[in-house]
Amino acid sequence: MKLNRLNLIRGIQMLFLVGIVSFFAGCSEEIDDSNYAIKDKPTLTELITGNDSLSYIKAILEEVRLSSSDRASSLSSVLSARGNYTVFAPTNEAVEAYCEKITGSKDVSQLTYEQKQLIAYSCIIDCGRANAYESAEFPVNGSFLNTNLNDRLLSCVVNENDVYIINGTSPVQTADYEATNGYLHLVSTVIAPSGNNVAELIKSADNLKIFGKLLEITGLQDSLAIEKDMDYENDENLPETRYWSSVAYQGSNQNWDIPRHRYLGFTAFVETDSVFQKEWGITMPQTNDFGDITNWEAIEPQIKAKVQAAYPDATSDDPKNPNSAFYRFVAYHFIKGKMAYNRFVHHCCEHNYRFGSNILEPQEVNYTVDIWDYFYTINMGSDGRRGLIKVLQVPTGEHEIYLNRISKYDNGIKGTYKEISTRPYTTGSGINIKINANNGANDNNASNGYYYPIDGILLYDIETRRALGSERIRFDLTTITPELISNNFRAIKYQAFQHGYFEDISNETDGTEIYYLVCGWNGYGYWHDYQGDEYLFSGLYDFILRLPPVPIDGTYEIRMGSALNPSRGMCTIYFGESPDNTLPVGLPFDLRQGTNYNKDTGTFENYEVPYIKDEDLNFDEDLIIENDKELRTHGYMKAPAYFWDTMFQSSARDQGYGSLPALRRIITVADMKANKTYYLRFKSSLKKLDSQFFLDYFELVPANVFNGTEPEDIW
Structure with missing residues (x-):
């Protein structure tokens, strides 16, 4: 169990006895009578219906359906059924503010069906076999384990006032209304994950202007736009529902679901403008009213000198050429996969660690030893070469995460594997660089991945490569x-x-x-x-x-x-x-x-x-x-x-x-x-x-x- 760091005003708890344990069931397109919850507590739909401050989201849930099928159930019906759902319901004021932002009017009837669908799908997490989230189980810095109905992971951070902020913009106003089929939490801003891809989100951040410009001049912004494999999506030979196993079992049967989608994505580690200035002495960017850099002519040669020194074998003068130093520098900042901050490493059974009561939701407090893994980057040259990045979390302090951390351990036969020392970050090498979980007021959760500001210059120079190549x-x-x-x-x-x-x-x-x-x-x-x-x-x-x-x-x-x-x-x-x-x-x-x-x-x-x-x-x-x-x-x-x-x-x-x-x-x-x-x-x-x-x-x-x-x- 995670320690609850909030002192939220708890939602008024419904004074009912605990009902029977619900069967584990995901969202289905049809709801029949046998699926309705037998309960002493209310369902989520009943909780929402009984709260006057949620009348707008109630109406939206009654209108929006689980899929485009004519037979699909309304989300209101889904939230009446057995299951494990976490709902971040926006208040009426939140829905009105969102409506005014995108339509210019507070009249909620002006929202299109697609806009209502985005609101509804974004606020519901189907937790499947796992328990729904009460606030004590919210991630403190990272994402929830299960996606919302839009197949997007929602992030969560705790601000300086000990308030949970969902997806960077939506404070939890009142938490923990308990239902037979999950938990209801009220948020004061509509949850609407950004539709921008990773490159677009980086370019829109007010403190990442230099890196955004590097994405533009190298052309990498275009190759980082993919979100879904449409060939897979449209494959007429894809089995409709099931895959038969000859040896592997799910419970008492051998039927397995086949993924309906093949999402693709990226994770970026990005230097802020201030890090470029501090570490390399790069002139701070000046921007016009449109956010474009107006002094790039002064900045570009400064960056060029640094990246050419780091990648002397990258000889092309064309930044868009994969064999240029600019391209190689930027490419090393991207790995494949949509990686939430709390999913870089997976805690389970490392030395002396205990995952707690549920191995699928391991506890995040009592860490014991360094835990790490390796990822490869996108292509860094025309020959298909890729870079290797080590991501490591320390068990102490705030459990910080570092890139390319090289350490010595108490690793004798009777040792403890505690970290004895580590090579520090120094300007000009890509070793031991700390990752920041978010970018302040700037959203870092993109439609096809995430980006994370870093505290040093990330390089795959010879010193970094030799360091990585010196260990198992x-x-x-x-x-x-x-x-x-x-x-x-x-x-x-x-x-x-x-x-x-x-x-x-x-x-x-x-x-x-x-x-x-x-x-x-x-x-x-x-x-x-x-x-x-x-x-x-x-x-x-x-x-x-x-x-x-x-x-x-x-x-x-x-x-x-x-x-x-x-x-x-x-x-x-x-x-x-x-x-x-x-x-x-x-x-x-x-x-x-x-x-x-x-x-x-x-x-x-x-x-x-x-x-x-x-x-x-x-x-x-x-x-x-x-x-x-x-x-x-x-x-x-x-x-x-x-x-x-x-x-x-x-x-x-x-x-x-x-x-x-x-x-x-x-x-x-x-x-x-x-x-x-x-x-x-x-x-x-x-x-x-x-x-x-x-x-x-x-x-x-x-x-x-x-x-x-x-x-x-x-x-």
């Missing part, structure tokens, strides 16, 4: 499949996917089934999953995975997390620079193996995986190192000590015994270049329709780590 790069597969994030599936629900849904998963054969699973959505279990989620491939699978870029040229060991299981299959793995030309690496990987060691006799049940638990070695560091080396000769490593199983029984490193061992599989060692793209191919080695293949996290490990002068740490 462990990334969750979810962060290189940005569609999962843009469509709000990560850590929310089980989901199946059509072929071609992910840019980074390609060449799927007809027999390949693709699923995303998250612990807690379908019950808890003894999961050995990094961050509590995974991809599961099944059937006669055969597909290609595009890897993120390495930051510097060198020799890297490529590893994958391996939660083995008798239900898995056997896989042949290939590696190469082209998705159409990969070569097998190593012997087929059998994911069905178990491991057991008899301490009394010193014998293994499976000599292919000679795992001995640290405890059975009496925590003798020399013996532990020796067994780790022995495992490596067989192509395995113990799982990292950094994360625990989802039941908190012990570190994943300690769980290599039995029929469900947690290990790392060493795939290959390869020379890799920073400006090239690399691929892994995974192909079932068994002619079985019910074979499972588990993918969770990967590691790209430079030679100075896996073969350095000191042994690699166990974390």
Whole structure:
């Protein structure tokens, strides 16, 4: 449970006994009698109807329907049904003010149906299986986990007066009217998320004039406008509702929903004008009445000198050329995926952390260790090169989030993994730059993503790349499949996917089934999953995975997390620079193996995986190192000590015994270049329709780590 930092005037609580627990049901286009709530408390519709200050939104909800279908229910009927809905209802004064702003009149009848639909859809969150939000559960800095009916995530911050502000502009006036099917909160301004895309929103901010101009001169503003894959949307072969699974289950059946949309988006890290002035000495921009910079002739050569020094190999003089320093500088500021501030990292089962009462809504107070992940940027050159960005949250203070933070840890075999020191930010490098959660009065929640002001100049220069290339790069597969994030599936629900849904998963054969699973959505279990989620491939699978870029040229060991299981299959793995030309690496990987060691006799049940638990070695560091080396000769490593199983029984490193061992599989060692793209191919080695293949996290490990002068740490 999150600490409630508000001292809001609570809504008058309805004096009814608690009714029966509602069934979990999402919005459907038709409401029948069996769906109406049996209750002692009122429904949300009854709460709204009984409040005279909500008569306008009441009328709008009665008119607006859940979809364009003639059979679709009104939203008023939807909010009478069982479910878990959070409603931020605008007061009559709020609706009148919004109406006057867009029509010039307070006469609400002047609103078009589309305008009323925007008001209605924007204020309702269908929480699905999760509980509706009371104010104590509002995010303090970030977004709600579930989208509103417009498929937009609403943000929430707490202002200096301890008032919750929804989506940057809508203060919560009265909170926590409880209904049988959710919570009603009154807001004093209509919630209307911006229709501008990320580039447009950056350009409209009064403190981002320089970066907005850079978007314009590089032409990147045009490539950042995409919001939805219309080819997917209009695919006549897309199954209407269901996908049949051969091995994966949702509850008691094997039917899975297929996404109806494929939203695309971006997240930007942006220097304010004052940061450019402070760090690089750039002249502050002057603007005319239209917000255009009038002294760009003075500013441009100053910026040009700085970016050319950072990217000396970017030699084109045309800013629109991907091989120009201007273009490369701006492109490194954008990653793919619509990333709310509280979704950059996913807290679940990192060392000593407890997610609380609900793994799908992990607590946000008692953090324990640094948590991080890696993302790749949009293309930074005509050769398709991309940049790598590390995003890290610290457990102390206000739990700040940093870009490219490089730290030393108490990482011995008996260590705590507490941060000992970190490389500070210095002007001229892109290391250890703090992200700000919002941009003050400027909206940062765009129609296709978010932007965040940063406190330093973000560069992918040689110093930054060497720093990133000096440490083990462990990334969750979810962060290189940005569609999962843009469509709000990560850590929310089980989901199946059509072929071609992910840019980074390609060449799927007809027999390949693709699923995303998250612990807690379908019950808890003894999961050995990094961050509590995974991809599961099944059937006669055969597909290609595009890897993120390495930051510097060198020799890297490529590893994958391996939660083995008798239900898995056997896989042949290939590696190469082209998705159409990969070569097998190593012997087929059998994911069905178990491991057991008899301490009394010193014998293994499976000599292919000679795992001995640290405890059975009496925590003798020399013996532990020796067994780790022995495992490596067989192509395995113990799982990292950094994360625990989802039941908190012990570190994943300690769980290599039995029929469900947690290990790392060493795939290959390869020379890799920073400006090239690399691929892994995974192909079932068994002619079985019910074979499972588990993918969770990967590691790209430079030679100075896996073969350095000191042994690699166990974390």
